[in-house]
Amino acid sequence: MRRSWALVAALLLAGAGLAASAGQAAAAPHSTAATAPADACSTAWGSGVKSAAHGNAEPLTDIRVGQHTCFDRMVFDVSGAKGPLGHHVGYVDAFHQDGSGDPIPVGGGAILQIFVSAPSYDPETMRQEYAGRAGKPLPGVDLSGFRTFKDTKFGASFEGQTQVGLGVRARLPFRVLQTDGKLIVDVAHKW
Known part of the structure; x- marks a missing residue:
């Protein structure tokens, strides 16, 4: 007993x-230190191309990243944008600079190519608003300790759109969201 x-x-x-x-x-x-139960991180995002054809005349002002329990996030700030932002996001075998076609190496197991319908310069004054340089890592972006993001490279700002190469650990599911002049790309930590 x-x-x-x-x-x-x-x-x-x-x-x-x-x-x-x-x-x-x-x-x-959403804490970076929290570990979520396995079923909380399941996604149905897929890894296929996601795009939307919307115009925008406002410049890209910043690109920043963050870590979340189930995914890593990249945010493109387009201050003053009205309505949805055009974009084309998808995996590529190699990253080539838009316009010139020059190859740009991007580290990681897979490359996510991101086009945002926002130039890195002010179209009226031609003054640079976002300090990205072709073939160089994104300014101010530190990926130390990220689970999924491994590398970033600025491609180009050509014909009213900005191109970025995002090196990720593997070809993982991703989603694209928009809110208040921001284009958000989330890449899951796992399938």
Whole structure:
């Protein structure tokens, strides 16, 4: 009888510990330190091309990155953009500068090519708004400690659009979102 009570007490303590762990993970779903349950990170995003043909005359002002529990995120800021931003995002075997066709090496297991319908310069004044340089890493972007993002390269700003090469760990699912003058590209940590 004593062994039965000891077994019941041990099971209750183990169950309480599991419940506390689950509560902590649910409370911080977007924290970089939190580990999400396996089913919380499942995606149906796919890895096929995602595009939208919308015009924009406002310049790209910044590109930044962030880490989330289930994905790494890249955000293109286009201040003052009204309506949806045109884009074309898809995996490529090699990254070539738009306009010249010159090859640009991008590290990682796969390359996601991103075109955003926003030039890196002000179309009226021709003044550069985003300091990207062809073939160079994106200015101010640090990928240290990222699970999925491995490298970035600026391709070009040509004919009203900006091109970026994003090196990722593997050909993983991704999605493209838009909100308030921002184009957001999320790449999942796993399938």
